[in-house]
Amino acid sequence: MNPKFYVLHDIPGRLRLQIPSLRDKTDYKEIEHMFSSLKGILFVRVEPTIQTMLIKYDFSHLSRNTIFRYISIFFQQIRLDPLDDIMIQIDPTTRKDWLRTLFSGCLLLLAGIRKSSFYKPDALVYGAVVATGYTVLSHGSTDKIKHPDIITGIITLLSLGPSNMLYVAMITWIVNVLELFHEKQKFQTQRLHTII
Structure with a gap:
């Protein structure tokens, strides 16, 4: 199964993900609001033209893997690949x-x-x-x-x-x-x- 996202930028507290299925969505503000309302997420910005999502989060309360699970569930992806943690940086x-x-x-x-x-x-x-x-x-x-x-x-x-x-x-x-x-x-x- 093709992954629904991959990491473009990852530092503690800040993630930029490319999510190709964003091109099929039109409710960007609702997506931003929904993810911003999750505990530990401080800021979300969707860039629909380049299909990316910027997420700023409190890394002392929320791990990047938890955010990946949220993204996977929202965009209906189940990541079963055991190499995902190693290969998430690869397109x-x-x-x-x-x-x-x-x-x-x-x-x-x-x-x-x-x-x-x-x-x-x-x-x-x-x-x-x-x-x-x-x-x-x-x-x-x-x-x-x-x-x-x-x-x-x-x-x-x-x-x-x-x-x-x-x-x-x-x-x-x-x-x-x-x-x-x-x-x-x-x-x-x-x-x-x-x-x-």
Whole structure:
């Protein structure tokens, strides 16, 4: 499920959240009044054009996780993702990319552990390679061929050959992880410039 909000700015006592479903609401003053009336919340301002909500709160009486629960309930979201506390700072698209990468990385690890000296690919190896391929192809811009992980996969496949497809997938996966770290850093830099 796509998250209904993510954190743009978070310091104790002040939160700025981007909430895409605000574009479907028209009663902004009522939303501000409702959240302002909650115990511990001092000030709320909704910016409908950029779909954000600024919340100032007394952090000695109210935690940010409680505010997240209020937001989730109001905008009808149930957050079941165990990585939400870690990944709340990441935009929803990048979060999906990371979860797919973690899944394909686990499959690659299992396939690598099971590999014996007399190696013959089995369903786990094929599944890990397919999952890695899907992970690599499913993120980024429409011009996929220019992505570093795609280029690395092609070059590695040509140099190692199809019999070493597990190694090709592992190298491609590592470059994909590095690319995701780069995108995360770029997103945080852009967010910092937006806030300032």
